[in-house]
Amino acid sequence: MPARSGQEYIERISESGIDVEIHGERTVGAIGAIPAFKNLIRTYADLYDLQHEPELRDTMTYESPTSDERVGMSFLQPRSVEDIVRRREMMQTWARHSNGMLGRTGDYLAAAVMAMAASADWFAQADPKFAENVVNYYEHVRENDLLLTHTLVTPQINRAVGASEQKDPYLAARIVRHEDSGVVVRGARLLATIGPVADELVVMPSTVIRAGPDDAPYAYAFAIPTDTPGLRFLCRESFDTGRSHFDHPLGSRFEEIDSIVIFDDVLVPYERCFLLEDPALCNAIYSDTCAAAHMTHQVVSRTVAKTEYMLGLVSLITEAIGIGGFPHVQEKIAEVITTLEIGKALLHSAEAGAAPNSAGLYTPAWAPLNACRNWYPKASQRFPEILRQLAASGLMALPTEADVFGPGHEDVERYLQGAAIDGPDRVRLFRLAWDTCLSAFAGRQTLYEYFFFGDPVRMAGALVESYDREPYKERVKAFLARDASPLEIAVAADSALAESR
Ligand SMILES: Cc1cc2nc3c(=O)[nH]c(=O)nc-3n(C[C@H](O)[C@H](O)[C@H](O)COP(=O)(O)OP(=O)(O)OC[C@H]3O[C@@H](n4cnc5c(N)ncnc54)[C@H](O)[C@@H]3O)c2cc1C
DSSP, X not given: OOSOOHHHHHHHHHHOOOEEEETTEEEESOGGGOHHHHHHHHHHHHHHHHTTOGGGHHHHEEEOTXXXXXXXXXXXXXXXXXXXXXXXXXXXXXXXXXXXXXXXOHHHHHHHHHHHHHTHHHHHTTOHHHHXXXXXXXXXXXXXXXXXXXXXXXXXXXXXXXXXXXXXXXXXXXXXXXXXXXXXXXXXXXXXXXGGGOSEEEEOXXXXXXXSXXXXXXXXXXXXXXXXXXXXXXXXXXXXXXXXXXXXXXXXXXXXXXXXXXXXXXXXXXXXEEEESOHHHHHHHHHHTTHHHXXXXXXXXXXXHHHHHHHHHHHHHHXXXXXTTSHHHHHHHHHHHHHHHHHHHHHHHHHHTOEEOTTXXXXXXXXXXXXXXXXXXXXXXXXXXXXXXXXXXXXXXXXXXHHHXXXXXXXXXXXXXXXXXXXXXXXXXXXXXXXXXTSHHHHHHHHHHHHTTSOHHHHHHHHHXXXXXXXXXXXXXXXXXXXXXXXXXXXXXXXXXXXHO
């Protein structure tokens, strides 16, 4: 099957028997009829339709190596720097469609599955069957253009102890037993964004798993259809409250629901398992297969698109109310520009430094991507703050669509006009700013950017542990060697740097 259309996505998800609980109601199947998901499904369908726009054909799709059909570009296994750039252009086309507000578009996990399949031999060290499984799975997802969600984190019960030491060993999802056809999994995992509207659930390790015998049942990697018997998605409250695109311009389009995943003795077939009871390999899966680099490439491509949107929005807000000339306002606009340029520079640096990994898969340079994934979660927290500081009461003097085009129309025209914008358009613009920095949707976006890729504190620890700081220490030591001449210091520093490359 070629890259799918929006209608094909809607039909498949409508036929699925996903088990979902939201707002106190449990539904099995008929997901499209649940009000909280209607707009999200429509938005994701729009993304799939973009694959069929004639002028985007070569950006969004490529010819499958097995079926000769055109399949989604995010499945392309890059063999050159040009391929890496093609992947980014596709990813940014989707990201710009939502102003970077959709974090879990199909390209996010396609990147992981694509990279893991390229490293099939790495899985074979545990079992040759796992290598076969990961390649078959990649091809299945690519050829059917499936949308994946994933769940990595154990329930937030007691973080002071590991999964095996919780009050009950079946709170965090674990392997209960082996059967002839697969393993049985019981317990819960957090937090599957878009879980109820995805085709497949990927269940992978996240934080470091200890290698004791009690921890082995929690160490696995597998993927199953989201409507597998015994699998349930318990959703948070939806922030798409059924208001119009005018009133909730982002929440009414891009609300990616988050869900707790519950495994009620789910049978996972062996052919869908990639690793089983292997803490050491689970802890290395992202780095050794370069899945982390390809996923981060997608993330940075998206966050650059989001920052472009922030700059456009901040600029329009300041123009609308005539504050763009004040120095502190310009300082804040400059902060957004700087964030954008740093993100673009790190992205381009990663692409320019792309090289084949041990499996021959071209992979963006990890150091700039790693720097970006450590920096952006914090830098992005400033966007809502800046918008609030600049838009001020304009974020609250905000009648709804019913007022703007109803009885309040004259008042809106007169009192809510801006320096360079009429009243209704100003309300439309400021409602967008409100949904970017202040609404429940905006709050979730801010939390998402901080945590979705892992805990920034532990990512910082991983950066420090893995970064080669020796050349820089040597340089300082050389400087401290007071009997050394300036020439000796320069030579020592240069040779240390050359060694590190
Ligand atoms: C909006 C949103 C969407 C998400 N979507 C997904 C998704 O689709 N799929 C998915 O798998 N996950 C998803 N996540 C989960 C995300 O991966 C986690 O939030 C992240 O890994 C942090 O884990 P945690 O939330 O359990 O925080 P915790 O680990 O409980 O941390 C809570 C606090 O305690 C500190 N802490 C806890 N343990 C330690 C420790 N060992 N060392 C130092 N500090 C510690 C942390 O620094 C933090 O301040 C999502 C999260 C959010 C907020």
